[in-house]
Amino acid sequence: MKFPETVPGKMFRINGRDAVLCVGLALAALAAYANHFQNDFHFDDSHTIVPNIYIRNWHNIPRFFLDTSLFSIQPKAQTYRPVVSASLAIDYWLGHGLKLFYFHLSTFLWFVVQLILMFFLFRRIMDVADPHPSNTWTALLAAACYGLHPANAETVNYIIQRGDVYSTLGVVASVGWFAAYPEQRKRGWYLAPAVAGFLSKAPALIYPFILLAYVFLIEQDGALGNWAGSGKKWRGALMAAVPAFVVTGAGAILTAAMTPSAYEPGAVSATLYRLTQPVVAWHYFWTFFLPIDLNPDSNRGYVSSPFGADALAGYLFAAVLVAVVVVASWRRHTKPISFGIAWFILALLPTSLLPLADVTNDHRMFFPFVGLALAVFWSLRLLLFRLTARLTANPMWVRGSVAAAALVLVVSAAGTRERNQVWRTEETLWHDVIVKSPDNARGLVSYATVFLRRGQYSVGLPYLERAETLTSGYDTLEINLGVAYENLGRHAEAEEHLKRAVMVSPDSPDAHLFYGRWLRLKGRLTEAQEQLETAVRLNPRYFPARETLLSVYSEQRNWPALDALIDGTLQLSYDNAAARRFEAERANRQKSLDAKAEPAAARPSPAANPTPEAMLRQAGESCKAGKYQDCLDASQKAIQLRPNYPEAYNNMAAALIALHRGDDGIQALRQALRIKPDYEVAKRNLAWALEQKRKAESGGR
Numbered sequence: 001m002k003f004p005e006t007v008p009g010k011m012f013r014i015n016g017r018d019a020v021l022c023v024g025l026a027l028a029a030l031a032a033y034a035n036h037f038q039n040d041f042h043f044d045d046s047h048t049i050v051p052n053i054y055i056r057n058w059h060n061i062p063r064f065f066l067d068t069s070l071f072s073i074q075p076k077a078q079t080y081r082p083v084v085s086a087s088l089a090i091d092y093w094l095g096h097g098l099k100l101f102y103f104h105l106s107t108f109l110w111f112v113v114q115l116i117l118m119f120f121l122f123r124r125i126m127d128v129a130d131p132h133p134s135n136t137w138t139a140l141l142a143a144a145c146y147g148l149h150p151a152n153a154e155t156v157n158y159i160i161q162r163g164d165v166y167s168t169l170g171v172v173a174s175v176g177w178f179a180a181y182p183e184q185r186k187r188g189w190y191l192a193p194a195v196a197g198f199l200s201k202a203p204a205l206i207y208p209f210i211l212l213a214y215v216f217l218i219e220q221d222g223a224l225g226n227w228a229g230s231g232k233k234w235r236g237a238l239m240a241a242v243p244a245f246v247v248t249g250a251g252a253i254l255t256a257a258m259t260p261s262a263y264e265p266g267a268v269s270a271t272l273y274r275l276t277q278p279v280v281a282w283h284y285f286w287t288f289f290l291p292i293d294l295n296p297d298s299n300r301g302y303v304s305s306p307f308g309a310d311a312l313a314g315y316l317f318a319a320v321l322v323a324v325v326v327v328a329s330w331r332r333h334t335k336p337i338s339f340g341i342a343w344f345i346l347a348l349l350p351t352s353l354l355p356l357a358d359v360t361n362d363h364r365m366f367f368p369f370v371g372l373a374l375a376v377f378w379s380l381r382l383l384l385f386r387l388t389a390r391l392t393a394n395p396m397w398v399r400g401s402v403a404a405a406a407l408v409l410v411v412s413a414a415g416t417r418e419r420n421q422v423w424r425t426e427e428t429l430w431h432d433v434i435v436k437s438p439d440n441a442r443g444l445v446s447y448a449t450v451f452l453r454r455g456q457y458s459v460g461l462p463y464l465e466r467a468e469t470l471t472s473g474y475d476t477l478e479i480n481l482g483v484a485y486e487n488l489g490r491h492a493e494a495e496e497h498l499k500r501a502v503m504v505s506p507d508s509p510d511a512h513l514f515y516g517r518w519l520r521l522k523g524r525l526t527e528a529q530e531q532l533e534t535a536v537r538l539n540p541r542y543f544p545a546r547e548t549l550l551s552v553y554s555e556q557r558n559w560p561a562l563d564a565l566i567d568g569t570l571q572l573s574y575d576n577a578a579a580r581r582f583e584a585e586r587a588n589r590q591k592s593l594d595a596k597a598e599p600a601a602a603r604p605s606p607a608a609n610p611t612p613e614a615m616l617r618q619a620g621e622s623c624k625a626g627k628y629q630d631c632l633d634a635s636q637k638a639i640q641l642r643p644n645y646p647e648a649y650n651n652m653a654a655a656l657i658a659l660h661r662g663d664d665g666i667q668a669l670r671q672a673l674r675i676k677p678d679y680e681v682a683k684r685n686l687a688w689a690l691e692q693k694r695k696a697e698s699g700g701r
Helices: 016-033 058-064 082-095 100-129 134-148 150-156 159-180 182-187 189-198 202-219 231-258 270-289 309-328 332-353 368-385 389-393 395-422 426-436 441-454 457-468 475-487 491-504 509-521 525-538 543-556 559-572 577-597 612-624 628-641 646-658 662-675 680-697
Strands: none
Touching: 016 100, 016 134, 016 395, 058 082, 058 680, 082 100, 082 159, 100 134, 100 150, 100 159, 100 202, 100 332, 100 368, 134 150, 134 368, 134 395, 150 159, 150 395, 159 182, 159 189, 159 202, 182 189, 189 202, 189 231, 202 231, 202 332, 270 309, 270 332, 270 368, 309 332, 332 368, 395 426, 426 441, 441 457, 441 475, 457 475, 475 491, 475 509, 491 509, 509 525, 509 543, 525 543, 543 559, 543 577, 559 577, 559 680, 612 628, 612 646, 628 646, 646 662, 646 680, 662 680
């Protein structure tokens, strides 16, 4: 085998062979993931994507950077990931709806970009440590093994966790850019991918420490533990990393400021969570070599005590890792091992220090495995080739190494395809969970929910009752028991469980919504109103509760409350179908009542005694019918009757723009916002109008 020539110090020396290798890497990833493009939405997708009306309009993209509440319909899950939300809106726009293929394609393409950048970064680091033609193949195998690793399928298949892909890609790209173009460092452009990473998911904020480790170990040839001899190198590394620390510090402040107070990471005990993370790190480390225990919801608990056997084993493993980082830093040819393990440790720190609801989660391996892949494959290269002497002396080692590498990649790809099948549907996913962790109450409830949605209540109920023996105070379990019992005709038990859901989780909008729906079904409208109003108060953007409450107000003939709720809902979501339907029904009902109230001859015409509201409705109907001049006239009449009427200015703007009077329309929208600064509909319309004007002035570019 003849190896390509290498030129140490150049990262992106892309020649014909490199291009072929990159295409091969991409095709290998495609072969492994070809069966995943129609996999279902899962887990947190249920509150960040499927019901999230804000990703359904790409005009909301600027708002994602300003309003964290648009990320999820659950206040406790609202965190600052604007790049993720923006990407979801683009996917929705491309697919004209929640088309799974477009969401998976988007994630996969960026994943492939990350693999290619990893290949070049790894080769750069290897060339600095020990230049040799075999570095190209070692780096390629490391990137390919990472790309085909079954554990990473837990991230690539999990649509909302594309945040892990984006944030990891941002760090890889920034370190690579920094390494490849030292002459450009003073301009700071290499920081841009890292910033995109911060805005995708918070773990990317560890980036400056990874960059510091790279500069100190790889570029400065520093040795850890030798503080006296490495002082100058530390100073040089710190100076090089200062811009990264400054930008990341600003990113951390922004993330903290944008994260609402309602956000809850969810850990029961912060102390025990952190003490458990060393043994969790051992689990992740071992999974890299033997990924046979992948479980999207393992239900792993905390260590038994700070000094229990499991905790002590974790501490020992962490100490060994740190020792490897230190010892491997002493010699140039082992520095990639030191840097790779340092990356593994640093990438685990964000999810290890912030107490989260789940002690472990398989998608958290995605970021740390970048460094582990580098360390493992460089170790194998040193072990097998003895610093390349054995490689050049014995061709049998070459053929054996190639055969072993091919076998590992084929087995990894097969494992990834199998994991893709597990993620195929909610049923296949949760069946895998309850088989691997039969005492997982959340898994049992989620598996049962699959059958409840199909109307197979008698099939799902045993799983719920089994979960009931394992846990208490779980509102989702109580809600689903209520739903199952109600549909099996056990009405008293249904209400008991729905009431219990409200009792154990009084701050859960879901609990109040489902109990409110049940009360409405029983004709107990006053009680239903109370529950639904509570749900809306707890989460004003919880549209299922709003839409059910609209029905309750309508059935109660509580017209003032209905009108107010319609208006408030349309302020939050201008295109909300339920609110628009009730608005139309309300208008038609009012016309019918007016017609019955007095003879036609005795009634004054709207033109004779109009109201601002009537003229606004007339304007809206005219615009919908394409009668823009009539819409403009009615809007102007409404403004004459009520000068500070922002909704009328908004309708006027729509008519003016349709009549090719764009500048006048923009002025009308600005007037609406002067009157009502928080008028979201007018904000979106103004942004759209200004964009159309910009395009017209630039010739459509």
